[in-house]
Amino acid sequence: MSGTFFGINVAESGLAAQRRAMDVLGYNIANANDPTYKRQRLVLTEGQFLAQSQEANPIGSSAFGSGVNSGDIERIRDPLIENRLRQAMTASANWNYRQSAMSELESTIGEPSDTGLQNDLDNFWSSWQKVATQPDSMPTRSGLLQDADALCQRLNYVSRQMSDMVGDLNLTAVDRVSKINQMAGEIGLLNNQIGSLTSGAVPVNDLLNRRDALVQELSKVVDITQHGDSQEGFVISIGGTVLVQGTKVNKLKTVVDANGNQQVGWERDGASVQINGGELQAITTLRDQTIPGYINQLDQVAQHLVTTVNEQNRRGIDLNGNAGGDFFQNFPTGVTAANITLHYDSNPPDVSNPAIVDHPERIAASIPDNPATTVVEGGIGDGSNAVLIAQLKDAPTTTGYTINEMYRNLVGDIGGTSATATTQAKANQLSLDQFTTQQQSISGVSLDEEMTNMIKFQQAYNAAAKVLGVMNDMLNTLVNTNM
Amino acid sequence: MRTTLSQQIQSSLMFTDVASQKLTDAQNHAASGKRILKPSDDVPGTSRDLSLRSSINSVNQLADNVTVSKPTVDATESSLNDLAQVIGNIQLLANKAANTDYTGNATESYVTQLDGLMGQLVDIANTKFGDQYIFSGTATSTPPVQANPGPVPDPAVQPYIYAGNNGVRTTQVLSWVSLPVNIPGDKVFNFDSGAGHPAGAGTTDIFTMVKNLRDAINSKDVTSISAQLTNIGKNYDNVLTCQAQIGSWQGRMDGAQAVLSDTGDRLKQMLSDTEDIDLPQAVVDLKTQENVYQTALTITSRMLNLSLASINLTQN
Numbered sequence: 001m002s003g004t005f006f007g008i009n010v011a012e013s014g015l016a017a018q019r020r021a022m023d024v025l026g027y028n029i030a031n032a033n034d035p036t037y038k039r040q041r042l043v044l045t046e047g048q049f050l051a052q053s054q055e056a057n058p059i060g061s062s063a064f065g066s067g068v069n070s071g072d073i074e075r076i077r078d079p080l081i082e083n084r085l086r087q088a089m090t091a092s093a094n095w096n097y098r099q100s101a102m103s104e105l106e107s108t109i110g111e112p113s114d115t116g117l118q119n120d121l122d123n124f125w126s127s128w129q130k131v132a133t134q135p136d137s138m139p140t141r142s143g144l145l146q147d148a149d150a151l152c153q154r155l156n157y158v159s160r161q162m163s164d165m166v167g168d169l170n171l172t173a174v175d176r177v178s179k180i181n182q183m184a185g186e187i188g189l190l191n192n193q194i195g196s197l198t199s200g201a202v203p204v205n206d207l208l209n210r211r212d213a214l215v216q217e218l219s220k221v222v223d224i225t226q227h228g229d230s231q232e233g234f235v236i237s238i239g240g241t242v243l244v245q246g247t248k249v250n251k252l253k254t255v256v257d258a259n260g261n262q263q264v265g266w267e268r269d270g271a272s273v274q275i276n277g278g279e280l281q282a283i284t285t286l287r288d289q290t291i292p293g294y295i296n297q298l299d300q301v302a303q304h305l306v307t308t309v310n311e312q313n314r315r316g317i318d319l320n321g322n323a324g325g326d327f328f329q330n331f332p333t334g335v336t337a338a339n340i341t342l343h344y345d346s347n348p349p350d351v352s353n354p355a356i357v358d359h360p361e362r363i364a365a366s367i368p369d370n371p372a373t374t375v376v377e378g379g380i381g382d383g384s385n386a387v388l389i390a391q392l393k394d395a396p397t398t399t400g401y402t403i404n405e406m407y408r409n410l411v412g413d414i415g416g417t418s419a420t421a422t423t424q425a426k427a428n429q430l431s432l433d434q435f436t437t438q439q440q441s442i443s444g445v446s447l448d449e450e451m452t453n454m455i456k457f458q459q460a461y462n463a464a465a466k467v468l469g470v471m472n473d474m475l476n477t478l479v480n481t482n483m
Numbered sequence: 484m485r486t487t488l489s490q491q492i493q494s495s496l497m498f499t500d501v502a503s504q505k506l507t508d509a510q511n512h513a514a515s516g517k518r519i520l521k522p523s524d525d526v527p528g529t530s531r532d533l534s535l536r537s538s539i540n541s542v543n544q545l546a547d548n549v550t551v552s553k554p555t556v557d558a559t560e561s562s563l564n565d566l567a568q569v570i571g572n573i574q575l576l577a578n579k580a581a582n583t584d585y586t587g588n589a590t591e592s593y594v595t596q597l598d599g600l601m602g603q604l605v606d607i608a609n610t611k612f613g614d615q616y617i618f619s620g621t622a623t624s625t626p627p628v629q630a631n632p633g634p635v636p637d638p639a640v641q642p643y644i645y646a647g648n649n650g651v652r653t654t655q656v657l658s659w660v661s662l663p664v665n666i667p668g669d670k671v672f673n674f675d676s677g678a679g680h681p682a683g684a685g686t687t688d689i690f691t692m693v694k695n696l697r698d699a700i701n702s703k704d705v706t707s708i709s710a711q712l713t714n715i716g717k718n719y720d721n722v723l724t725c726q727a728q729i730g731s732w733q734g735r736m737d738g739a740q741a742v743l744s745d746t747g748d749r750l751k752q753m754l755s756d757t758e759d760i761d762l763p764q765a766v767v768d769l770k771t772q773e774n775v776y777q778t779a780l781t782i783t784s785r786m787l788n789l790s791l792a793s794i795n796l797t798q799n
Contacts, residue, residue, distance in 0.1 A: 032488045032489070033488070033489070033492075035489055035493075039487075102523070103521070103523070106521040106522055106523060107521070109522075111521075111522060111529065111533060112519060112522075112529055112532040112533055112536065112758060114536075118533045118536060118537060119536070119540075121537075122536070122537050122540035122541070123540070125540075125541075125544075126540060126541075126543075126544040126547075129544045129545070129547075129548060129655065130544070130547070130551075132548075132654070132655065133547075133548050133551045133552055133654050134551060136614070136615065136623050136624065366621070380621070380622065380623055380624055381615060381619075381620070381621040381622065381623030381624075381650070381652050381665075382621035382650050382652060383652065383653075384653070387653065387655055387661070390655070391655075393537075393541070394658070404533075404534075404537055407533075408530050408533045408534060411522050411529060411530070411533060412522070412526055412527075412529065412530045414522055414523075415521070415522025415523045415524075415526040415529050416522075416523075416526045418521070418522065418523035419522075419523035419524075419526055421523075422523055433493065433494075433497045436493050437490050437493050437494055437497075440487055440489040440490035440493055441484050441485045441486065441487060441490045442485065443487075444485075444487030444488060444489035444490050445487055445488055445489070446485060446486060446487040446488065447488050447790045447791065447792050448486075448790060448791045448792075449485075449487075450792075451790070451791035451792050452791065
């Protein structure tokens with residue numbers, strides 16, 4: 001025989017449990033729109049079987065529990081899916097960054113169009129044809145110098161844009177490193193707080209959610225591996241080296257290398273960081289390999305242009321019958337797309353090689369008298385040398401490609417890399433979306449489910465209240481019995 | 484699979500994002516009329532596109548070369564016509580002079596006529612087209628025929644000298660064809676007379692030829708006058724040969740122009756095929772994407788409204 005008030009206690013534990021369940025449900029609904037929130041559930045267990053209770057003698061009747069226990073509030077999650085989601089985020093962030101950088105590059109070169117570098121190149125060659133046809137016309141010669149100048153400036157511009165991108169990438173690298181440090185620091189603090197609170201309480205769940213969100217954000221910036229869940233066992237590492245362990249944080253820093261680029265290293269010992277993914281890897285790859293490669297290709301175009309045109313211009317004679325000099329400035333330190341310009345006077349001026357800029361008559365359009373034959377060539381109406389220079393358009397350089405082809409290859413390379421980045425970004429976005437959906441399916445809040453649960457808890461609460469009421473009636477009946 | 488609110492939002496966003504991106508793409512292509520807006524749209528296509536643009540530029544420039552050079556050739560041709568006419572007149576005059584009975588002052592009219600013709604010859608030789616002397620080879624700023632200052636050659640023997648050069652100005656009319664646009668004056672006026680010259684051995688330059696005829700007429704020696712006829716005839720033939728040459732260059736320039744305009748049209752067509760959109764296709768694509776986007780939006784707005792929470796759950 002159980003105690004008089006035993007049933008009331010059981011009913012009361014039911015009421016309390018349903019109320020608590022409703023609290024958790026309300027919390028879920030309140031956070032339904034927070035993408036980092038993981039739904040929570042009250043774990044209900046049967047009340048303890050009371051060995052010392054009124055049911056001391058189990059013979060003939062089965063023992064039963066003392067009501068319902070409302071214990072831990074657990075977060076519903078699947079660490080495996082979260083891990084996959086993090087990897088997808090790393091890949092997606094990496095390709096997204098590449099894609100946006102490549103499309104910026106594409107708009108820098110602005111091809112195909114009537115106004116790109118290709119057009120400037122074509123105009124340059126055409127102008128030589130014009131001079132070849134009318135070598136004694138000063139306006140035509142000035143036109144050539146203008147077109148050549150436009151070509152130089154375009155090469156300067158494109159090269160500068162690319163260098164600027166490298167500069168921007170350096171700034172971004174520094175920014176991302178400080179972001180990593182900041183997030184790592186925050187994770188360390190969270191670990192400290194989590195350790196000091198009892199597990200299962202709502203605040204701990206919120207801290208865990210916050211930590212998960214930070215780890216996700218971190219995985220967009222750089223590829224990380226994370227294992228362990230407890231306070232001290234929680235480890236995040238980059239490329240095999242620990243970034244965060246429990247409350248301890250191993251910070252990163254940036255070091256300027258020989259090329260003036262910001263390289264990422266560990267603050268502790270300066271060792272370089274093994275970066276295999278995420279935005280940071282996209283940044284360093286673009287900065288150290290991709291864009292310098294394009295700048296180099298553009299430099300090649302400029303160098304071959306200068307070498308071949310200068311060489312042929314030197315073989316000719318100018319309008320005044322003087323031997324031709326350099327057409328483009330030949331820098332002793334090497335010609336690049338960034339510095340290519342028309343030949344100007346050195347200081348002091350070199351009398352054997354005077355400036356061509358502002359001196360259209362210096363264009364060596366004619367071929368000098370050839371002593372080998374008795375042919376007298378090279379009057380001011382002779383444009384044979386200009387023809388030879390114009391024909392350089394279709395002449396392969398030492399690279400095996402013509403100058404135009406070298407530029408086309410560059411455009412093709414940029415286009416190809418950009419197309420790959422776009423495709424990869426789309427594909428990775430798709431897989432990221434898939435994992436996000438999957439993760440949200442497990443940890444997200446379903447309003448329908450919460451609504452259904454609400455009815456469930458409400459009904460259970462009503463029923464428990466009813467039981468309490470009937471119990472009360474029964475006690476009343478007992479107490480007020482007129483014996 | 485459990486369906487949750489964030490999951491629904493996530494997939495709705497995914498679908499509307501993809502649909503709106505495709506719609507924007509379709510809009511960009513339809514509005515610009517271009518299939519290739521950036522290299523990554525079609526990498527081999529971009530390369531072909533740039534190559535075609537470069538070729539079109541070349542073809543335009545070559546056509547320009549023809550346009551610029553052709554008038555010079557035409558001017559040379561008309562000068563040669565004039566020249567042939569003058570030499571023809573000289574030939575007539577010489578024939579007449581050779582059959583004249585020289586009594587009294589009959590020589591005077593011939594001499595006057597010859598002086599006039601000599602003046603015409605010098606004018607023709609120093610014809611300018613634009614700023615250029617057309618018969619001075621590549622020394623286009625030098626008058627090609629000038630009075631002989633002596634002492635070598637002797638001005639009494641050769642009244643005029645050639646001050647130009649024998650340079651030939653050429654112009655590229657097709658990528659594999661260069662054509663001359665001038666005939667140096669020494670060829671036309673036979674200054675380089677000699678065994679190698681088309682006019683043949685024993686001939687003199689045209690101006691010496693006129694002077695010799697004038698001397699012969701002045702001497703009233705019919706035999707000596709007749710002797711000049713061979714030289715005149717050979718020089719006349721030489722001018723006709725030059726005319727034929729010019730004529731053939733004109734023909735080839737016209738031919739080149741036709742080829743260039745043909746090639747240009749074909750290249751432009753190819754460029755258009757490479758980079759332009761198929762307009763009806765683009766419009767259909769645009770419409771389709773519009774519908775897809777519209778549908779995605781409609782579905783999203785309907786789906787997100789559906790929930791038990793939106794149904795009145797007030798208890799009884």
